[in-house]
Amino acid sequence: MNTLELSIPQNIPLENSITPSECTCPNCGHQGLSIFYDVRQVPVHSCLMLPTQEDALNFPQGDVILGVCAECGFITNVAFDPQWSAYAPNYEDQQSFSPTFNQFALDLANRLIDKYDLRNQDIIEIGCSKGDFLLLLCELGGNRGVGIDPSVLPGRVQNEAASRVTFIQDYYSEKHAQYVGEFICCRHTLEHIQPTAEFLKTVRTSIGDRQDTVIFFEVPDTIRVLQDLAFEDIYYEHCSYFTPGSLARLFRSCGFEVIDLYRAYGDQYLLIEAKPTATRAEQVHPLEETPAQLVQTVQAFITRIQQKLAHWKQTLEQFQASGKRVVVWGSGSKCVSFLTTLDTVDLIQYVVDINPHRQGKFIPGVGKEIMAPEFLTDYQPDHVIVMNPIYLSEIQHSLDSLGVITQVMSV
Incomplete structure (x- = not known):
């Protein structure tokens, strides 16, 4: 068992008499996380649009208390309460009003279509937001799509592929296995889910015996957050914080083989491509850091964050x-x-x-x-x-x- 020693300026008390030794890693199940950063009384949602100033100021609050797992390098908010994971149509995170972001999305969609020959295929997007990227994949590749997200608003995005895309206002679960096709896309959703291994195993179970389905996930890169002291990227909805190593280890442990692992969008995003496998994959990608290396990065963050x-x-x-x-x-x-x-x-x-x-x-x-x-x-x-x-x-x-x-x- 790996051990983790961090020089933390002060002991950070946890709510409800929880101690770090009682915290279990959602990625690997290791018992005992090391606490290294906390921010108290922050809004439990950042992107729910509220009609009045009074509603905004009286919005529910929670704590962000980050713990790191020495076994797999995963970081999570140990004070996260899943009752606040209530996404709805007034959750407004659409980014496609930016030309910069649209160019990134266009380049990414073309890359994935060309790499995996996504033409006239069935595509599912988990956490599709308002549907921009799924519609883009279906437009450029002549594909059919199913988008699943509790905050989706069918018809918000106008696109010629709309007739080939079905939107489901729901949280993803095994009941949606019927829609699994050649490509599963999930962008900026996994960081909002605390039981990460449980969720990814649900995706794997939904695929079943199919070996040709390609999995594509995109999450924020926590290495950049730690190295750049990007405290603005630490907030309540993001209960799960991935690095290349912890993300790849999670995928392998849940029955996937990592095809590719890379950064994009000014190195802010971490992208992983994978395929289901019947036997546990062991090959480590060159981008992965070890848990020990992650510990060093966390320690550097601790010593510098207060100054910023x-x-x-x-x-x-x-x-x-x-x-x-x-x-x-x-x-x-x-x-x-x-x-x-x-x-x-x-x-x-x-x-x-x-x-x-x-x-x-x-x-x-x-x-x-x-x-x-x-x-x-x-x-x-x-x-x-x-x-x-x-x-x-x-x-x-x-x-x-x-x-x-x-x-x-x-x-």
């Missing part, structure tokens, strides 16, 4: 003291985590977002109304804080076209 938190809090306090107009660009989970982790909700004035389905709504736990970018033409902020650096060029172009002269900063 202090820097940003100090920066926002100085802006307020000098009367600067400060706006956050991007109203999603990064924004919620950025402001609530720093406890600086009142230090920014406005939040803007290009997604029209967010505009006019209020952010959970933050209480700020989401404004359209055009609002900035009259407001003329002194500083715009961008939540994701990959959009810097796109945002600067928008500001220029609006005639907004401001200092653009990235988290």
Whole structure:
């Protein structure tokens, strides 16, 4: 059994008399996780759009207490309560209003279609959100699709392939095995699920004896989060945090052979391609880190994170003291985590977002109304804080076209 020793500045108490030794890893079942990071009283959802400021400020809260498993390197929020995993049509995480993101999705779809000859095939997407990527796969490859997601809104995305795609407003389970075809896609969903091994085994069971079904999953890369001290990417909905090693080990333990493992989108995303196998696969991919290497990365995060938190809090306090107009660009989970982790909700004035389905709504736990970018033409902020650096060029172009002269900063 591996052991893990972390130099943690202070003992982090767990709620409900839970101790780290009682925490079980959802990936491998190892008993005993090491706690290394906590943020208390944060919104349990970041992307549920609320109609009033009062609803937003009174939104339920929970704790983020991250523990790392020495056996497999998996990281999870040990304080996560699954009762809050309630996704609905007002969960607004659609990213396809960004040209930058759309180009990434287009390139990815073409790559997968060409690599696996996804033409005139049956495709299922687990956690399809509003259906953008599934419709793209079906449009470009002439495929048929089934998208399963409790927050899906059939008809939201207009596409010529819509007649070949069925959307099911539900959580994925074995009852959906009838839809399994040549390709199973699951993007940015697994990090929202705490019983990770149980979920992946459900997918494997649904496939049955088929050996030709390709599995494609995409999740945030936690190595980048730890190395870049990206605290804005740690929030309640994300109860599961994957690295290349922990993700590949999970897939192998659940009856899959890893075909490929790689990073994309400015190394923010971790992508895995796999196939079912009757015998346990053993081959390790070159991108995988060992649990011991992950421990070193976690330790470096522990020693440096407080300095970054202090820097940003100090920066926002100085802006307020000098009367600067400060706006956050991007109203999603990064924004919620950025402001609530720093406890600086009142230090920014406005939040803007290009997604029209967010505009006019209020952010959970933050209480700020989401404004359209055009609002900035009259407001003329002194500083715009961008939540994701990959959009810097796109945002600067928008500001220029609006005639907004401001200092653009990235988290």
